[in-house]
Amino acid sequence: MNRSARRGTLASIAAELGVSRTTVSNAYNKPDQLSEELREKILNTATRLGYPGPDPTARSLRTRHAGAIGVLLTEELTYAFEDQASLEFMAGVSEACSKMNASMLLIPAGVDPETSANRAAELINQASVDGFIVYSVAQDDPFLEAVIRRNIPTVICDQPADAHRIDYVGIDDGQAIQPVVQRLVDAGHRKIGMLCIRLDRTPNNGPVSAERLRTAKMHVQRSRIEGALAVLAEAGISQDDVPIVERHINDQDNSRSAAEELLDAHPELTAVICTVDSMALAVADVVESRGGTIPRDLSVTGFDGIPQAVNRGIVTVRQPSKDKGRSSGEVLASNIEQTHNEHTGRIKKRGAGTEATRILLETSVMDGESIGAPRTGATE
DSSP states (O other): OOGGGGSOOHHHHHHHHTOOHHHHHHHHHOGGGSOHHHHHHHHHHHHHHTOOOSOHHHHHHHHTOOSEEEEEESSOTTHHHHOHHHHHHHHHHHHHHHHTTOEEEEEEOOSOHHHHHHHHHHHHHTOOOSEEEEESOOTTOHHHHHHHHHTSOEEEESSOTTSTTOEEEEOOHHHHHHHHHHHHHHTTOOSEEEEEEOSSSSOOOEEOOHHHHHTOSOHHHHHHHHHHHHHHHHTTOOGGGSOEEEESSOSHHHHHHHHHHHHHHOTTOSEEEESSHHHHHHHHHHHHHTTOOTTTTOEEEEEEOOHHHHHTTOEEEEOOHHHHHHHHHHHHHHHHHHHHHHHHTSSOOOOTTOOOOEEEOOOEEEOOSOOOOOOTTOOO
């Protein structure tokens, strides 16, 4: 006889112990309703008979509760474990998952727009989750569209901020970057360049044109650049005089090549504004590899506030990445509970005009030693 055919069932355990199937089920699903002695007897019998416990798929179909949330990120899967800001975000989500007794399913959308379009519906539709956290995707991303079509609880973190009246957690990126840019201006810098990561799903590894910036679909990076340009404009520095270099992939090699491209093409620069700390660190590495020092030969600022940048003395904007993850998870948990109560008839459904939750977290400036006066002899 096939081994699987001899495995115990809910019914066979109940029959052997002389209890109801509901009592056996409660040993797994509602242990507080049984005495410790009875629950232990049921579990021991189940082990002896080879019963593995209730089928999670069947249970989720019955209860309409999967016990998991999906986290969608527009990166390769390795990014979630290599990028410090992403790690902090995931740690925050994990804390929220622990409170709601849920597991976390990471869904990497990737960075290739063609591949993303083909994989979106398949990956999203097969995800057995109670809700989604969408972590920083373009407003026209096919994965986002697939999530919306699932019509289950969803929270967007970072971007897009105004998509389909969905609950949102983020920061004011344009405002957040302005204090560090103002410090460069106050230090006397007028020859300033910028480095950023991708502005759109369509790759651009090189200079950023005014049109590219204006039409960018990823507003986090666009907002940081625009916020910086606003401060520079007030100081009389035209956008046309601020070279910007973009990289589609946010990793060490691309950050370094972007820094080299900017500094080689514009040796007159005395300062570089970076929209992520990884690029600020790359600028410092390039300057030092060429025999220079920060800030004597070049001033630099970052964004994120990761430990590596803070320890290096980079003046940077500290964003609450872990709090973003935690808040996103908490908002989603509340949304899931609301939806569950609607399904069970415990409360009335929310009206179509119900406002989405919108949470903007505070940022701060991390002081460092990466801003100094323009180097002697620099062209002003």
